[in-house]
Amino acid sequence: MSNIRMRNIIGLILLFIIAFAVILSIIEIPFGIPKTTVGNYYINNGIDETGAVNIVTSVVLNYRGYDTLGEVTILLIAALGLGAVLGTIKRKAKKEITPSSVVLSTGCKVLFPFILLFGSYIFLHGHLTPGGGFQGGAIIASGYLLVYLGCAKRRINQNRFKITESLSALIFLIVGLLGLVFGGYFLLNFLPKGIPNTLFSAGIIPIIYIAIGFKVGSELTGVIDNLIEES
Amino acid sequence: MIFLVTLTVFVMLACAVAACILKDLLSAAITAGVVSFCAAILFYFLQAPDVAMAEASIGAALVTAILIIAIRRTKREE
Secondary structure, X not given: OHHHHHHHHHHHHHHHHHHHHHHHHHXXXXXXXXXXXXXXXXXXXXXXXXXXXXXXXXXXXXXXXXXXXXXXXXXXXXXXXXXXXXXXXXXXXXXXXXXXXXXXXHHHHHHHHHHHHHHXXXXXXXXXXXXXXXXXXXXXXXXXXXXXXXXXXXXXXXXXXXXXXHHHHHHHHHHHHHHHHHHOOOOOOOOOOOOOOOOOOOOOHHHHHHHHHHHHHHHHXXXXXXXXXXX | OHHHHHHHHHHHHHHHHHHHHOOEHHHHHHHHHHHHHHHHXXXXXXXXXXXXXXXXXXXXXXXHHHHHHHHHHOOOEO
16 A cells, blocks of 8 residues: 555656656747748748648648658558457457347438548548548548447448558559659649639649548548457 | 637546546546547637547547447456
């Protein structure tokens, strides 16, 4: 008992030291004054240079497109690792699943297409309204989660989802490499930018966001499928 | 406006403390989801709708689901 109390006291003292250090470092930074000027550059020139009305999208996919490729790769490796760990365990024979009530399963079936539609809207309009590939993909995956929880019998076809995931990752890479071919650097916006604030504008940004939306959606759905099936 | 933000922050703090001290892991997972949801609302108030969307769909929905699946495979009580 005294051992646990001793540990708690030491933890509390360490916590105070860390909090003190954080406060000491934060107090040095003046509050509310922008430290860098790059943000203003994006706000003033972003729409002209990229054609995307949503400044966040223009930063994520145009100015910092290479970082996005890294994020997508990290997600791919995480899903791959999960599949490698869980895939080695033999799937158990089908357990007796108690069927859900009619109200629940019908409600899930009615809601599911609308969630898919909303997710697609989010990633199709990534260059016009808030949101984008990651958000849209996550919404699509949560739609599949609803189906997994509500309709006990419905399951996805893992192979088709893997093919979708790989194809959309390839599209991202190929579009990036085409920029290298046409203009000399990776992820160059080589397509015409069009009129800002219309659906067909901003060059390669909508293409890449559609690819990311499909990729993230199928990847997270695969993760959910792996986790639910194994438990 | 400022009242709403303050209310959200206090709900968030209460849920975060509850997630730490609750012995029932399922309740702790749900309260952690509520923390994510309140964070999404705060992001929206702070004019970052992109981040709010990501936080709501990933933090509140998918992470909570993954935690609950993990609890189903192990024990419910701490």
